[in-house]
Amino acid sequence: MPGTKASEAIRREQILNAAYRVAVHRGLQGTRIQEVAARAGVSHGLVLFYFKSKRGLLLAVLDRLLATTTILHVGEDIRMIASPIESLLALLRQEMDRLSSEPQRIRLTFDYWTAGIRDREIRLKMRTEFQRYRDAFFPLASDVLARDPERFHGVTPMGLAAVSVSFINGCAIQAMLDPAFDIAQHLLAAENLLQFMHGAVVA
Amino acid sequence: MPGTKASEAIRREQILNAAYRVAVHRGLQGTRIQEVAARAGVSHGLVLFYFKSKRGLLLAVLDRLLATTTILHVGEDIRMIASPIESLLALLRQEMDRLSSEPQRIRLTFDYWTAGIRDREIRLKMRTEFQRYRDAFFPLASDVLARDPERFHGVTPMGLAAVSVSFINGCAIQAMLDPAFDIAQHLLAAENLLQFMHGAVVA
């Protein structure tokens, strides 16, 4: 009855792929090992053989999700912008575009986020990931503060970075459930807010 | 074997109270009817008798959660502030304070939010609630835009209101899992951002 054999690496990859798709489709709680196995074209026994438990499988899916998440990339074009505030604006725009382009991934990420409330291991992984994301904002935030230290008296670069992340997260949340969510309008509003700041700096 | 009898209203209230506390503690998926019944001091059969199903119970808990959510309240003090932007700032501060003061409620809300991805009925309830919340920002947002229509060219009041909500949601998300999340720093950063805007307006 056993089917064709394959190397461990290939099988794990197959199963993880399947698990990811099922998790995206059904949610974390709704993910059943049977369905993952069916999608991967193996028996459910094999899934448990490789990942030991459902929890192990979902943790592996989380690792994969985080590993394949596009790390915040501050491209050459953004770095070339002379004004720090306009750079930050460009980065926010980029990230919001990315959010709207992969809704499924975002939904799954939030699913893990919620699960992290009650699961220590998930929580730690998520926390690490978000810290990394926030840290990527750090240099730009520093530049912004350095340009006008007096106005931002008391604000730390990490504080400003965190606020940027908050804004992006908040947009993601609204975009997740609200079909009428207007990304363009959000971008426009954010843009104007930051232009506002820029105007103040220049003046 | 039946215990003391009570009116329907009292029993529903008892059970809902218990269900809410269990849901807060265990999460939506982790809520078991047995535990709810135990907390309410009734049999699990009675819980099903009144709420028909677990789903029915959780929907009732959601109704209760939303009904008892403090509706965004723009107090006299805030309305008295002459500058629209400073009013908005005060409102953001108020809401962030509120977030940090009831973390359990926020967590449960996000739990339903996640569930809403796959459950149409929950989704609709959540959507309605968030729209109401967003609408409450509308008047203030309008005032802000009216004060300087040219700079905000193209931005709608609803757009600005949505951005405000995004910011608050984003803060809530970070605060939920990150123990080191610095509300004070967030407030400070937000405050400075808005002061910035205010300075531009005055200038």
Next chain:
DNA sequence: TTGAGTATTGAACTCGCAGTCAATAGATTC
């Protein structure tokens, strides 16, 4: 006090799914 009506119970049923493991067939080696 009694009887009807009903709120309440809890045993029993069902169902789905995670996890186990001995058997097995494909691969590999000599």
Next chain:
DNA sequence: GAATCTATTGACTGCGAGTTCAATACTCAA
């Protein structure tokens, strides 16, 4: 081609939880 190895299977187990419902005890009106 035989022997060995091991990846793979699928039947089996057990449990946890939602749901059902007939029995039961409380309430209240007559």
